[in-house]
Amino acid sequence: MNMTSTLISLTDLGFAWPGQNELLDIPSLTLQRGERLFLSGPSGSGKTTLLGLLGGVQKASRGTVMLLNQDLGAMSASARDRFRVDHTGYIFQQFNLLPFLSVRENVELPCHFSKLRSSRARFRHGSVAKAATELLGHLGLADRDLLERRADTLSIGQQQRVAAARALIGQPALVIADEPTSALDADSRERFLELLFAECATAESSLLFVSHDQSLAKHFDRTESLASLNRVKREMEN
Amino acid sequence: MYLFRLALASLANRRFTALLTVFTIALSVCLLLAVERVRTEARTSFANTISGTDLIVGARSGSINLLLYSVFRIGNATNNIRWDSYETIAKHPQVKWAIPISLGDSHRGYRVMGTSTDYFSHYRYGRKQALELAQGRAFADDPFEVVLGAEVAEALHYKLKDELVLAHGIATISLVKHADKPFHVVGILKRTGTPVDRTLHISLSGMEALHVDWKNGMPARKGQGVSAEQVRAMDLQPQAITAMLLGLKSRIATFALQREINEYRGEPLLAILPGVALQELWSLMSTAEKALFVVSLFVVLTGLIGMLTAILTSLNERRREMAILRSVGARPIHVAGLLILEAFSLALAGVALGLGLLYVGIALAQGYVQANYGLYLPLSLPSHYDWSLLGAILCAALLMGCIPAWRAYRQSLADGLSIHL
Numbered sequence: 001m002n003m004t005s006t007l008i009s010l011t012d013l014g015f016a017w018p019g020q021n022e023l024l025d026i027p028s029l030t031l032q033r034g035e036r037l038f039l040s041g042p043s044g045s046g047k048t049t050l051l052g053l054l055g056g057v058q059k060a061s062r063g064t065v066m067l068l069n070q071d072l073g074a075m076s077a078s079a080r081d082r083f084r085v086d087h088t089g090y091i092f093q094q095f096n097l098l099p100f101l102s103v104r105e106n107v108e109l110p111c112h113f114s115k116l117r118s119s120r121a122r123f124r125h126g127s128v129a130k131a132a133t134e135l136l137g138h139l140g141l142a143d144r145d146l147l148e149r150r151a152d153t154l155s156i157g158q159q160q161r162v163a164a165a166r167a168l169i170g171q172p173a174l175v176i177a178d179e180p181t182s183a184l185d186a187d188s189r190e191r192f193l194e195l196l197f198a199e200c201a202t203a204e205s206s207l208l209f210v211s212h213d214q215s216l217a218k219h220f221d222r223t224e225s226l227a228s229l230n231r232v233k234r235e236m237e238n
Numbered sequence: 239m240y241l242f243r244l245a246l247a248s249l250a251n252r253r254f255t256a257l258l259t260v261f262t263i264a265l266s267v268c269l270l271l272a273v274e275r276v277r278t279e280a281r282t283s284f285a286n287t288i289s290g291t292d293l294i295v296g297a298r299s300g301s302i303n304l305l306l307y308s309v310f311r312i313g314n315a316t317n318n319i320r321w322d323s324y325e326t327i328a329k330h331p332q333v334k335w336a337i338p339i340s341l342g343d344s345h346r347g348y349r350v351m352g353t354s355t356d357y358f359s360h361y362r363y364g365r366k367q368a369l370e371l372a373q374g375r376a377f378a379d380d381p382f383e384v385v386l387g388a389e390v391a392e393a394l395h396y397k398l399k400d401e402l403v404l405a406h407g408i409a410t411i412s413l414v415k416h417a418d419k420p421f422h423v424v425g426i427l428k429r430t431g432t433p434v435d436r437t438l439h440i441s442l443s444g445m446e447a448l449h450v451d452w453k454n455g456m457p458a459r460k461g462q463g464v465s466a467e468q469v470r471a472m473d474l475q476p477q478a479i480t481a482m483l484l485g486l487k488s489r490i491a492t493f494a495l496q497r498e499i500n501e502y503r504g505e506p507l508l509a510i511l512p513g514v515a516l517q518e519l520w521s522l523m524s525t526a527e528k529a530l531f532v533v534s535l536f537v538v539l540t541g542l543i544g545m546l547t548a549i550l551t552s553l554n555e556r557r558r559e560m561a562i563l564r565s566v567g568a569r570p571i572h573v574a575g576l577l578i579l580e581a582f583s584l585a586l587a588g589v590a591l592g593l594g595l596l597y598v599g600i601a602l603a604q605g606y607v608q609a610n611y612g613l614y615l616p617l618s619l620p621s622h623y624d625w626s627l628l629g630a631i632l633c634a635a636l637l638m639g640c641i642p643a644w645r646a647y648r649q650s651l652a653d654g655l656s657i658h659l
Contacts, residue, residue, distance in 0.1 A: 057564075057654040078569055085567025090655060092565070095558055100251035101244075112240045113567030166566065 007031045007173055007206045008054065012063035015053060022061070023049055025231040029224065033173070036197065036207045038217045041226030047210050050226065051176055054208070055088055056080030068173060085114040089167025089205070093179040096163035099152035103141070106151050107132035107165045110172075117170025124171070135165040138202075139195050157188045164196050171203040178210050193219055241572060245579040248559065252552060256584065259545045263588025266541035267631060268595040270534040271624060275600070277527055278621075279613055284520055287432045288483075288512050290362030292492050295319070295327065295499055296481040298506035302522075305515040308339055308481040311349040311433050315341065318478035323504050327482065330498075332491040335360045337483040340445045340476065343404050343416070348390045350404055350438045352445030352479075358385075360485055363432045374398045374425035381444040381474055382466060385425040389435035398423050404438070404448065416448045419466045431614060443474035450474070484509075538631060542638055545584050549577065549642045557653055560646060565655040573650045574643035581639025582632065589628050593620070 008031040015024040023046050031037050041047045052058040053065055056072045057080075065072045068087060072080055089110065090096075097106045111118035111128045121131035136147060139161040146154070151162065160180055167175050177196070181189040193216065200207045209220065217223045249256045288309050296304040297317035306312040328336035337360055340352035358369055358376045377383035386396055396402065400423045406414040421440065429435055450472060451464040464472075486492060492511065499509035560573050568576075600615050607613050620628070 052654050055655055078571070081567070081569040090565040092655075096562065098244075098247075098559060098562055100247045109563075109566040113569075113572070 005033050006066075007033050007035070007068065008208075009066045010063065011066075013053070013060050013065065014062040015049060015058065016061050022232055024053075026050075026063075026229050027231065029229060031174075031206055031208060033206055034201075034204060036200070036219075036221045037209065038220035038223045039208060039210045039226060040212060040214060040217065040223065041210065042212050045226050046230060046232075047178070047226060051178055051210065054174075054176065055090070056084045082114075085110055086116040087173045089169070089172045089175045091160070091163045091167045091175070091177040091180040094156070094159075094183045096166070097151035097159055099150060101151060102148050103136070103151050103154065103162055104129065104132050104147040106162055107136060107169055109166060111170055114170060117172065119170075121170045128169075131169055132165065135168055135199065136162065138199055139165050141165075156183050157192070160184060160192060161195065164192070164199065168199050168203050168205065172205055174208065175200055175205045176208045176210075179212070180209075181211065181213070181216065189216070241575050242579055242583075244563075245576050245583055248556075248576070249580060249583060255548050255552070259548045259584050260587045260591060262544045263538075263541040263585060263631075264591035264595055266534075266538040267589050267592025267628070268599065270538050270627065271592065271596045271620070272599065273530050273534040274624060274627065275596075275615060276613065277531065279615055280527075281520065283431055283613060285513075285516055286364040287516070288361075288363055290360070290366050290485065291483045291512050292486040292489060293484040293496055293499070293509045294481060294512055294515075295484060295507055295509045298508045301508065301510040301515045302519050304481065304508055304510055305512065305519060307341060308483070309433065309512070311341070311351070311437060315480045318480055319482065319507065320505060321475070321477055321479065323502065323507065324479055324482055326504065327484070327499060327502075330495065332486050332488070332495050333484055334487045335485040337361060338442060338476075338479040339481045339483065340442055340478075341480045343406055343445070343448065345390075345402060345404050345438050346394060348387075348394075348436050348438055350384075350440060350445075352440050352442045352476075354442060357439065361434075361483070363430050363434065367430070369430065369434065370428045371425050372428045374423070376425055377439065377441050377444070378424075381441055381447040381470065382419060382421045383424040383441065383444065384421040385427060385439040386423055387427055387435040387437045387439075388429035390438055391423075391426045396423055396426075398426070404440075406448075419448055419469065431608070442476045442479070446474040446476045447472075539634075541588070542585070542631070542634055545581060545588075545635065546638045546641060549581060549584075549639070550645070553577075553642055553646055553649065557649060560650045561653050561655055564650055564653075570647045570650050574647040577643040577646050578636060578639040581635050581642070585632050585635030589631060593628075 008029070010026055010029040012028075013024060013026045014022055016022040039047070049058065053060055054067070056065075056067075056075070060073055067083070070083065072083070075083060098109070101109075108128050111121055111131075118128055121128045125131035125134055133147065136142065141147070141158060141161055151159065154162065160183070163180070167177070180196075181192055184192060196207070197219070209216075294304060294308050296308060297315060297319060299316045303313060303316075307315055324336070324338055327333065335356055337357045338352075338354055341349060343350040355376055355378075361369055363369075371385075372388065374385070377385055384402065390396065401420045402423070403420050404416045406416060421444065427434065447466075447469045450469055484495075486495065496509040496511065499507050563573060563576075564570075597617060600617055604615055604617070607615055
């Protein structure tokens, strides 16, 4: 396996919240550049915590989290924050947008906190605003009036596409999507995935897609189940 | 700078509470500045009550008492000065001018002061301003002429040639009136903003004429009274006066003459420097003035605490906003900065609006305050002191902003990127 093509590699990862039993114990997990990984796991299986570790919001209790060959555990908290925004875009289940900003401003947000992504957006599209407009256009939101509207005037489906555009602006190496389709109906779900895949391919970003909806797994390069990765066996509710 | 844009957008999203907060701060700032301005102007106008007079001389008592009755027309003299003492001092080689003052009568609550025509030529107030007549002339030879202060004429609706009757003593309702000897108005003075406005000026001979037929402090019995016509023919040389104001040829001589008067052998006299006595009197009142200032400071503090409450209450419902910001790359320090900027913006808007309210308020109230309290409130730019007060308010707001900032900082560290509310 070529090291340069590995985006994420977890080795012997362990994590526990202070004063609690170990929640995660993952011997190994890797993600290649450009790969689309479907990670399934029911709610309460430690998904959010794992994504927090990948984003460097939390620090592993033991083991290493390597992102782009850098050890996140060896960085300071603010260095991890900077590293995260430079290389990772996020899409969450719902309520991704700041309601008081316009659609375009929401998409531009990461560029205000990451010089790297801002310069990439300018290099490729001429300006951050153009990058936002183009991305939104590719995601089916080409209407100019719509771009200047308050984000909370959009439908949920439109909001998720805006969130996708925001995750992709400035071409981060990794896009993490945490149940982004659970608020959408079946038709919109398929359509959203298509658009997301297309844009990830254009931006050459890897996609880590977390969902409990197994019906989506067939669209992905590879599927992993958190329940089988994690050696900590948990009693599932229900 | 982008954080500032975010802070403003977020505030605009909560504009109702934000506006209320700004308005609370604005009102408190306006109150503080208004109190400060009234305080400064009251002190100036107080210090400007009398000027150009080097010494005030009266019977020996306390210096503040002498100042109160001779300048402010408050209280009474304990004793009089004999006419010959007045003449001796007035003829002193260092004395340029001397104004005799005789007090004791009143007219519907306003004090009557007997004096000489020198009063109109030498008395000074404010920045060495002389008294000016708005209408008519100063009193002359006829003893029954009166010159009114501006407020007396306005409040009692007197015009030139009106007749009025003076009352004995200084109570508002006096049982003993000098009804047999009416005075007529010959002049009305321009407004000065000093106690002069509340005084009726008559000549010393007029004052003497009122009491010429009095015996042992009682009006003449029926039939023994002297009519006004008879009085005009009499010699009305006063035997005593209440106080005198002195102007000296050289101010260097002030202390020497003061000592000389205080050691005068003819009768016990007291000479005071008006400036010093005014200072003493003001220091008595400064406690109230300071209390007012402290109260308005507390009102500002209340306004700022209101702001703090509003921001702290909003924090919980804004956890998602913070989490979204974190997920697009804002570090906890940015989140903290955002809240400090928010507090600062609210306070800045409050201060600006407060200043606006102050000027609108002064523009509206200026005439009324001048007419009713004799206090001129200028529409001048804020003083250095005002600016430093405003600066201190903004600093306090910044400091207070650190509290929600710290909480949001902790909160955003704990919440991380996703929060499912």
